[in-house]
Amino acid sequence: MLENKTQGSSIQFRSSILARFILLGVLPSAIVVILLVVLGNLRSRENYRRDREDLMRHTATEVAHMVGEENESATDLATFIARSQESGGFGRLTDTVPMLKALLETTRSITAAYVDYLPTGTGDAPVDPNLPGAFNAAGRFTPYVFRDWTKGNAISIKSSIDQDTSLWFGGIRKEFERTGSRSARITEPYIYEGQMLLEQTCPIIVDGKFRGVAGVDRSLKSLDESLRRAAGDIGVDGFLISSGRDTPGFERSPAFIAVTTDDVDAGQTNTAGLLRTQIVRSTPYADIFEKMRTSKVATTEYAMDPVLRERCLYVTIPTSFGGWTLILRISEAKMLAPVWSQVYEQSAQGLIGLVIIATTLVIPAIQIKRRVRRAVDIADQIASGDLSTTIAVRQGGDETESLLRSLNTMAQSLQTIVRGVKQATVNINSTATQLAATAREQDGSSQSLGASTTQIAAAIKEISTTANDLSQLMEKVDECATGTADLARDGRQSLEGMTTAMQSLDEGTHLIADRLSTISEKASSINTIVTTITKVADQTNLLSVNAAIEAEKAGEHGVGFLVIAREIRRLADQTAAATMDIEQTVRHMQGAVSAGVMEMDRFSEQVRRGVGETARIGGQLSEIIRQVEAGTADFRQVAEGMKAQTEGAKQISDAMGQLTSGAREAVTAAQETCRAAAGLQESITGLRSGVAIFRVNESA
Amino acid sequence: MRVVEVWLGQLRCAIAVMAIDEVLPIVEARKLAGTPDWIIGIARLRGSFVPLLDASLICTGIPVVRTMNARAILLNVGAASGAMRMALLVDRVGGLLTIDFDAAGTHPGIAGAGRGVLTNIASDSAGDIYLLDCAHIVDDEHRKLFRDAIGCA
Numbered sequence: 001m002l003e004n005k006t007q008g009s010s011i012q013f014r015s016s017i018l019a020r021f022i023l024l025g026v027l028p029s030a031i032v033v034i035l036l037v038v039l040g041n042l043r044s045r046e047n048y049r050r051d052r053e054d055l056m057r058h059t060a061t062e063v064a065h066m067v068g069e070e071n072e073s074a075t076d077l078a079t080f081i082a083r084s085q086e087s088g089g090f091g092r093l094t095d096t097v098p099m100l101k102a103l104l105e106t107t108r109s110i111t112a113a114y115v116d117y118l119p120t121g122t123g124d125a126p127v128d129p130n131l132p133g134a135f136n137a138a139g140r141f142t143p144y145v146f147r148d149w150t151k152g153n154a155i156s157i158k159s160s161i162d163q164d165t166s167l168w169f170g171g172i173r174k175e176f177e178r179t180g181s182r183s184a185r186i187t188e189p190y191i192y193e194g195q196m197l198l199e200q201t202c203p204i205i206v207d208g209k210f211r212g213v214a215g216v217d218r219s220l221k222s223l224d225e226s227l228r229r230a231a232g233d234i235g236v237d238g239f240l241i242s243s244g245r246d247t248p249g250f251e252r253s254p255a256f257i258a259v260t261t262d263d264v265d266a267g268q269t270n271t272a273g274l275l276r277t278q279i280v281r282s283t284p285y286a287d288i289f290e291k292m293r294t295s296k297v298a299t300t301e302y303a304m305d306p307v308l309r310e311r312c313l314y315v316t317i318p319t320s321f322g323g324w325t326l327i328l329r330i331s332e333a334k335m336l337a338p339v340w341s342q343v344y345e346q347s348a349q350g351l352i353g354l355v356i357i358a359t360t361l362v363i364p365a366i367q368i369k370r371r372v373r374r375a376v377d378i379a380d381q382i383a384s385g386d387l388s389t390t391i392a393v394r395q396g397g398d399e400t401e402s403l404l405r406s407l408n409t410m411a412q413s414l415q416t417i418v419r420g421v422k423q424a425t426v427n428i429n430s431t432a433t434q435l436a437a438t439a440r441e442q443d444g445s446s447q448s449l450g451a452s453t454t455q456i457a458a459a460i461k462e463i464s465t466t467a468n469d470l471s472q473l474m475e476k477v478d479e480c481a482t483g484t485a486d487l488a489r490d491g492r493q494s495l496e497g498m499t500t501a502m503q504s505l506d507e508g509t510h511l512i513a514d515r516l517s518t519i520s521e522k523a524s525s526i527n528t529i530v531t532t533i534t535k536v537a538d539q540t541n542l543l544s545v546n547a548a549i550e551a552e553k554a555g556e557h558g559v560g561f562l563v564i565a566r567e568i569r570r571l572a573d574q575t576a577a578a579t580m581d582i583e584q585t586v587r588h589m590q591g592a593v594s595a596g597v598m599e600m601d602r603f604s605e606q607v608r609r610g611v612g613e614t615a616r617i618g619g620q621l622s623e624i625i626r627q628v629e630a631g632t633a634d635f636r637q638v639a640e641g642m643k644a645q646t647e648g649a650k651q652i653s654d655a656m657g658q659l660t661s662g663a664r665e666a667v668t669a670a671q672e673t674c675r676a677a678a679g680l681q682e683s684i685t686g687l688r689s690g691v692a693i694f695r696v697n698e699s700a
Numbered sequence: 701m702r703v704v705e706v707w708l709g710q711l712r713c714a715i716a717v718m719a720i721d722e723v724l725p726i727v728e729a730r731k732l733a734g735t736p737d738w739i740i741g742i743a744r745l746r747g748s749f750v751p752l753l754d755a756s757l758i759c760t761g762i763p764v765v766r767t768m769n770a771r772a773i774l775l776n777v778g779a780a781s782g783a784m785r786m787a788l789l790v791d792r793v794g795g796l797l798t799i800d801f802d803a804a805g806t807h808p809g810i811a812g813a814g815r816g817v818l819t820n821i822a823s824d825s826a827g828d829i830y831l832l833d834c835a836h837i838v839d840d841e842h843r844k845l846f847r848d849a850i851g852c853a
Contacts, residue, residue: 538768545704545723548796552702552717562796569795 017372017564021365024560029357037350041343048339052330053300055234056315060328061298063230067223067240068320071186074110074200074218075321077103078184081214082202085115090206093141097131097157100145103216104155111197112146112217115204116160116169133157146217168201172213176203186322188242188253189220196220198257224258227326231260236330241280241293243323254293255279257324292316293325302332371400378407383578387415388697406536413529417522418694421589424515425688428596431508432680438501439673442610445494446666452487453660459484461653481632484652488625491659495618498666502611505673509604512680516597523590530583537575544569589690596683603676610669617662624655701801705794705829706773708756708764713790713818713832714799721774721785723793726766727752732849737763739842742849745774745787749850753837755788759818759830764789777834784843788834799824801831 013019081103089096100113119140128134134143136159148156163169167187175181184202191197201215223240231238237260244254256278280289284306292299298317305312308331315328374391381389390411393404547565551558703714704723729741729752743752752772756764764770769792776785801820820831838846 534768539725542723542725542771545793545795549704549717549720549723552796566795 017369018362018365020560020564021361024557024564025361025365026358028557029361030354033350033354033357037346040346041339044342044346045336045339049336052335053313053315056236056313056328056330057298057300057317059230059234059236060315060317060326063227063238064317064319064324064326066226067324067326068322070109070218070223071200071319071322071324074198074216075184075186075202077107077110077113078200078202078215081113081115081216082184082204085204085212085214086206090117090204090211093128093131093134097134097143097145100143101155101157104145104147107216109218109222110216111219112144113215114144114160114217115141115212115214116144116163117141117204117212118210131157133159135159136161168199168215169213172201172203173210176205176210184215186243188255189257192217196224196257220258227258228260231328235334236328237261239285239289239327239329241289241325241327244280244293253279254281254325256283288314289325289327292327293318305329305331368400371404375400375403375407378404378411379578382407382411382414385693386695387411387418388695406532410529410533413525414694415696417526418691419696420522421519421687421691422696424519425684425691427515428512429681429684429688431512432677432684435505435508435680436674436677438505439670439677442498442501442673443667443670445498446663446670449491449494450660450663450667452491453656453663456484456487457653457656457660481628485625485628485632488621488628492618492621492625495614495621499611499614499618502607502614506604506607506611509600509607513597513600513604516593516600519593520590520597523586523593526586527583530579530586533579533582534576537572537579540572540575541569544572585690589687592683592687592690596680596687599676599679599683603673603680606669606672606676610666610673613662613665613669617659617666620655620658620662624652624659627652701799703797703799703831704773705797706755706771706790706832707792707794708759708790709762711756711760711830712827713755713759713830714797714801715773715775715788715832715834717796719775719777719834721776722746724772724774724787726770726789727772727787732845735845740789742846743772743787745772748785750774750785750787751838751846751849752787752789755790755832755837758837759832764791767791769793775834777837784838784846786834786838786846788837797824797829799829799831 081100084099085096089099096115100115103113104110117140119138131143134141134157136142140159142160142163143157144160145155145157147153160169171187172185175185182203182205184200187199187201189196189198196219198218198220199215200218201213203210204212204214227238227240238258239256239260240258242254242257280286288303288306292301292314293316295316296318298315300313300315302311302313304310311332312329313332313335317326318324319326378389378391381387391404391408393401393408544565547568548562551560551562551565554561702717704717704720706713706715724745727743727745729743731741732739735741738754738757740752740754742749754763756762771790771793772787773790773793774785774787776783778784799822801822803822817833817837818830819833819836822829822831
């Protein structure tokens with residue numbers, strides 16, 4: 001018992017209920033919450049990244065399509081002018097210039113329209129003074145109709161310059177002579193009168209010979225604004241790069257057509273240093289953009305930006321017409337910046353949830369641990385026989401508090417029972433001692449009675465033998481009769497004392513029987529309690545089996561709880577075993593009580609029989625005394641009544657024989673009473689040793 | 701294999717843990733007319749009607765003695781005709797064990813015993829133990845009978 005108590009009070013923390021709640025409840029919950037937060041953040045980050053990539057691809061596709069359409073439209077205008085010249089318009093100078101003006105007036109997307117003949121291209125037409133500005137100083141027909149931004153975009157005309165050294169004329173002519181191509185093409189951008197320009201130019205071929213070019217100009221301002229607007233809407237940088245077609249001796253390419261950032265050299269005021277005036281290979285973007293623009297389809301990739309010096313996302317897409325490449329760029333850190341606020345918010349929510357889970361699990365665990373510890377302590381004390389301890393438990397509550405109340409009730413009931421048994425054993429012991437003393441006294445009295453009756457019998461015999469010589473022995477007879485009367489009085493007094501003792505013995509026997517009946521009732525109450533405890537242990541055993549099955553189904557997460565279920569079941573088994581011990585002890589106690597009751601019944605019967613016999617002997621003795629006294633009074637008349645005396649002596653002899661037999665029976669009854677008292681004391685000793693292991697609160 | 705040890709009289713058997721929903725105290729059931737003795741009847745468990753079978757009568761021919769240790773094991777077993785819940789009445793429930801029935805295999809001596817539900821036998825320190833195959837305790841005919849009875853209940 002002492003070992004159990006030591007084990008119950010020295011449970012290590014890692015084996016405690018609190019540790020198991022933390023290990024199986026708080027820790028898995030924490031891991032799950034952290035995993036949910038981390039995975040949620042990663043998923044949000046990747047979703048946001050995909051959304052941004054999709055948005056950039058969508059925007060890039062729209063911008064590339066818009067630029068391609070503008071390129072195609074401008075190129076179609078240049079082709080239209082060239083084909084109209086080839087279809088009869090060539091040499092009709094007065095019709096050509098108005099047509100160019102009309103085209104410029106109706107098409108807002110172009111900034112100039114022109115034709116430019118070879119020096120011999122005018123044929124026989126002379127210089128027309130009505131077309132001012134349409135001829136250069138050498139009389140060559142080079143009308144350049146444009147929007148003059150210095151005059152509020154009024155349409156003006158002047159002659160073109162640098163034909164032979166520029167791509168739009170010299171390059172086109174050289175390419176036609178080299179390849180025979182009659183297609184219009186878009187030149188690389190260049191600065192003309194303060195504006196970045198592109199030219200869509202087409203050769204004029206008449207009779208298979210190159211006669212000049214026709215074309216339209218576009219300002220890159222609108223393209224630049226469109227790109228800035230589209231890129232600005234989604235917060236990215238945009239780069240529009242030309243086709244990169246080299247025409248030896250005329251242009252260098254590819255070049256930036258439009259950009260939304262001029263961060264090549266920050267703070268530079270000279271436009272010559274701006275990015276959009278550079279060819280790509282002369283900028284830090286040479287390596288990365290040259291590689292990206294080789295793709296013929298839309299691509300998305302991450303790379304280290306040579307200017308920003310950080311990892312950026314690039315979306316590259318070729319335009320639908322013109323062979324240009326559009327590149328959208330955004331810093332990865334800038335792109336994912338909005339995600340971090342969401343990460344912080346989810347992390348804070350996860351932390352708060354973790355704290356709530358830990359609190360809601362640990363507080364009940366601590367309460368259960370305290371109550372189970374208190375239940376174990378009081379169970380250890382009850383197991384060691386100490387029933388004097390009680391626990392303060394409030395009303396209501398959960399199963400643990402109900403368990404504590406049941407333990408309290410059990411301890412109090414056991415305490416009451418043991419206290420009653422102890423008190424009863426003391427009373428019985430006292431009664432048994434008195435009974436033994438009375439029996440010994442009765443034995444002595446009975447033996448004295450036997451001796452007295454023997455003497456009386458001898459005297460009567462002597463009277464009988466000397467009856468014939470009465471006259472001579474009258475004085476001796478008188479003395480003998482007197483002595484006989486005295487002895488009979490003594491015998492009657494002894495019998496009265498024995499009767500009184502017998503009655504006391506009978507009352508004590510009834511008292512002992514009542515006490516033993518009380519003990520038997522208390523033992524029945526213990527059996528009821530033991531049955532209740534057995535039912536609780538059985539239910540606990542059932543619960544532990546179900547808990548073990550559920551833990552088994554939970555797989556890895558249920559391993560710890562499986563151990564708990566096994567421990568609960570072990571406790572239930574121990575409770576059942578302890579209950580069986582109590583039941584066995586009570587059964588032994590009931591057996592001892594039953595044996596005591598049987599002994600007491602037998603003893604009571606013997607006492608009653610002794611009392612009856614004593615009463616009967618007392619009556620006979622009284623009769624003898626009366627007759628002896630009557631005989632003494634009549635001794636003076638003995639002579640006359642000799643026959644009557646002889647008859648009376650005979651009657652006395654018979655009565656004394658009966659008295660002797662009654663005395664022997666009284667001795668036998670007294671000896672049996674002694675043996676019964678000894679058996680009763682032995683039973684009480686066994687009962688006291690049985691209940692001695694219980695310690696109760698004597699003050700209660 | 702993780703199993704729950706059960707006793708059918710003196711016969712030591714095992715039921716797979718994953719087939720068990722719950723272990724309950726002994727319950728009363730309503731007898732179905734015209735059914736064999738091993739079908740105790742239809743019992744109401746946790747708000748549902750389930751058939752209650754005497755596992756001891758099936759496997760040993762001796763009915764379960766209704767002592768305080770007797771238990772009703774609520775099972776959820778599957779078959780070709782669909783999953784079904786039923787309860788087995790056993791004499792006593794032991795603990796959870798790990799038994800390698802695959803290593804021991806079947807034994808010709810128990811073929812067909814207990815309506816064919818005792819499929820495997822193995823041994824451990826406590827002696828021989830038989831695997832009780834819950835999925836084949838009742839055939840399709842009885843399943844239909846149970847479903848009809850539960851539907852009417």
